[in-house]
Amino acid sequence: MxxxxxxxxxxxxxxxxxxxxxxxxxxxxxxxxxxxxxxxxxxxxxxxxxxxxxxxxxxxxxxxxPDNTDLKVEKENIPLDILYEDSDVIVVNKVQGMVVHPAPGNYTGTLVNALLYYCKDLSGINGVNRPGIVHRIDKGTSGILVVAKNDNAHKKLAEQLMDHSMTREYLALTEGIIHDDSGVIDAPLGRDPVNRIRMCVNKNGRNAITHFEVIERLKTSTLVKCILETGRTHQIRVHMGYIGHPLVGDPVYGYKKQRFRLEGQMLHAKKLGFIHPSTGEYMEFESEIPNHFKKVIGVLRNELKQPK
Missing domain, CATH: 3.10.290.10 (RNA-binding S4 domain)
Structure with missing residues (x-):
């Protein structure tokens, strides 16, 4: 301590x-x-x-x-959606509502708790409370993560994150209609000085770039594809809010009054690509959008079909 x-x-x-x-x-x-x-x-x-x-x-x-070494992380028999596994990596499709690793307030029920039960070998670079965790997605975000089974794999995957060569593509449902078919949001991000739970666009923050492309315009929302050039905390959530289109269901950056009862923002890490740390082969994985995402889109599509 x-x-x-x-x-x-x-x-x-x-x-x-x-x-x-x-x-x-x-x-x-x-x-x-x-x-x-x-x-x-x-x-x-x-x-x-x-x-x-x-x-x-x-x-x-x-x-x-507490130090990382003060945390005792327990194994838990929690179902996992494993997309791929070998001796170096595990590719996991995380459900919305699951925290990636233990921290104060969330010591159980995390992806790490589940991985420790499922797998004996995970890299130790990030300490006892984040074994194998190369990158994270928010609790309220669903989708694909790659986990390292050994330190060599961890280092090589982390290098790809650092040099922005790892492919990360998201689907997001935003509030309002985005009129541009595509765009680039280049705005530095830092901790909000007033509310430290939030990030914000800050000229003194770290470089952050998000590419977006409109997939479908619905009655009151827009379905977009977002590709990360950088990977800052809450990057897509903050950037889309910055251009006036926060994510549907976002409890931090979204509208105070939400139409749908959701466990988090409508954001799904759909595609992940990386160079395998041992074989040097480029590998790419995709996951289908989850049911809660489909239901909301379905409601909005039906509204478009209704006569005015």
């Missing part, structure tokens, strides 16, 4: 506990800190408090943040 201690300044009085703590850690999101608080790892003047506790001037905040 890493121990930290802070004193509440006069201008920080009445701040929420979770906001106060997250503001003291540039690399920790507010949701991460809320998970730490839920675990009982944060105290105010020696007493446990909830995330929404309003701090007072001169109060002492203590927090313990």
């Amino acid at each position: 890493n121990y930290f201690k802070f004193k509440v300044c006069e201008n920080e009085e009445d701040s929420r506990l979770d906001v106060f703590i997250s503001n003291n850690f540039e690399d920790k999101s507010r949701s991460y800190i809320q998970g730490i608080i839920e675990l009982g790892n944060a105290k105010v003047n020696g007493r446990l408090k909830k995330s929404n506790y309003k701090l007072k001037y001169n109060e002492i905040v203590e927090i313990e943040i």
Whole structure:
């Protein structure tokens, strides 16, 4: 555990506990800190408090943040949709609602918990709570991920991510009608200074480029193909919102009032391509859009058919 201690300044009085703590850690999101608080790892003047506790001037905040080695990740018998497997890699089709790896607030039910049950050999580069995980997709996003079984495979796949040679194609359903048939969104992304759970377009952020192409225009939404040139956190979600077309169902960047009851944004990692770390062969995988995606599109298509 890493121990930290802070004193509440006069201008920080009445701040929420979770906001106060997250503001003291540039690399920790507010949701991460809320998970730490839920675990009982944060105290105010020696007493446990909830995330929404309003701090007072001169109060002492203590927090313990676990190292990766402090996390004990359990094997769990959770069904997996395996698209391909050999001695170096596993290609998985992740369902919407599943978190990729354990973190405060999500220690069980993750893809890693399932992989540990399914597979004995996973690369150890990212520590005990992220074995084999080369890249991630959000909890509310479905689709394809490649997992490394050994360190050599992990390094070679990570290099492809870094040099942008890995193919990553998504399907997204956006709010509103996009009139351009295609486009490129080139806008740097960084952490939102006001709400640290969010990312935002920030001139001081990291380079981020998304290519999009309209697949189908529906009555109130647009189905688009998005190809990532870079891979920043929440990139497609932020970029599409930036041009005025947030994703349907997005709980963070989307409309406050959502028409459909969904577990997350309408975003599916449909295609993934990479050079195999041992054979040097280019491999490409596709997955069909999930049922919840099909149902929403079906409703919107039927609306177009109805007479005005």
